[in-house]
Amino acid sequence: MTGRLVAREELTPEEQEALFALLSAHFRGLTRERFAADLAEKNWILLLEEGGRLRGFSTLRIYETAGPGGEPLTVVYSGDTIVEQGAWATAALPKSWIAAIRALRERYPRGRLLWLLLTSGFRTYRFLPVFWRDFWPRPENDTPPEIGALLDHLARERFGPLFDAAAGVVRFPQPQVLREGLDAIPQGRLADPYVAFFLERNPGWARGDELVCLTELAEGNLTPAGRRMWRQGRVTLTAKPA
Numbered sequence: 001m002t003g004r005l006v007a008r009e010e011l012t013p014e015e016q017e018a019l020f021a022l023l024s025a026h027f028r029g030l031t032r033e034r035f036a037a038d039l040a041e042k043n044w045i046l047l048l049e050e051g052g053r054l055r056g057f058s059t060l061r062i063y064e065t066a067g068p069g070g071e072p073l074t075v076v077y078s079g080d081t082i083v084e085q086g087a088w089a090t091a092a093l094p095k096s097w098i099a100a101i102r103a104l105r106e107r108y109p110r111g112r113l114l115w116l117l118l119t120s121g122f123r124t125y126r127f128l129p130v131f132w133r134d135f136w137p138r139p140e141n142d143t144p145p146e147i148g149a150l151l152d153h154l155a156r157e158r159f160g161p162l163f164d165a166a167a168g169v170v171r172f173p174q175p176q177v178l179r180e181g182l183d184a185i186p187q188g189r190l191a192d193p194y195v196a197f198f199l200e201r202n203p204g205w206a207r208g209d210e211l212v213c214l215t216e217l218a219e220g221n222l223t224p225a226g227r228r229m230w231r232q233g234r235v236t237l238t239a240k241p242a
């Protein structure tokens with residue numbers, strides 16, 4: 001599989017239809033109207049393709065803002081993300097995603113680069129400890145007050161009243177829920193401390209509640225596995241000049 005980073009306004013109607021078809025094959029509660037609205041607020045789409053066929057994608061909103069104390073920041077907000085079940089075991093998504101972030105960083109150089117991640121699935125949350133040294137929330141340590149304040153600030157700014165700060169989750173009025181058969185947690189995964197932590201912190205995951213997570217997207221914050229993705233990842237860029 002290869003990664004291709006596309007500016008949202010340059011997606012063709014055929015590519016948009018392929019995105020909708022792939023997502024709706026995996027999630028219940030998806031409508032064309034909601035999909036279109038979600039896509040319209042993103043500015044970049046990472047496509048994972050093999051032999052000219054779409055195998056996965058991730059929508060991204062990258063924007064500039066300021067922290068609680070006025071610190072300049074650039075934030076990456078992940079939207080819809082899906083990979084075909086047959087490709088779950090590959091490293092195509094993290095390789096291409098990290099490569100995409102490297103490419104986008106050159107276009108958005110202001111301040112620290114932060115990843116505001118929403119996830120209703122343990123598999124996505126499990127990417128964090130594999131590739132990033134520091135991320136929040138996490139089972140090993142309580143979230144430091146300054147990180148908690150930053151996470152709350154960014155989540156309130158992005159999601160307003162949909163963000164439940166006490167629970168640390170976002171609840172959308174019409175959540176997308178994994179289809180039956182894709183939402184099962186393999187018995188062996190329950191012993192994983194990160195999976196157990198995710199399930200404890202987001203007990204409403206099965207009905208579409210999204211745990212809000214935060215990490216800094218910097219080379220110094222990568223684990224050894226993340227560094228391999230940093231070195232090996234490649235992505236082609238389809239976009240108008242910045």
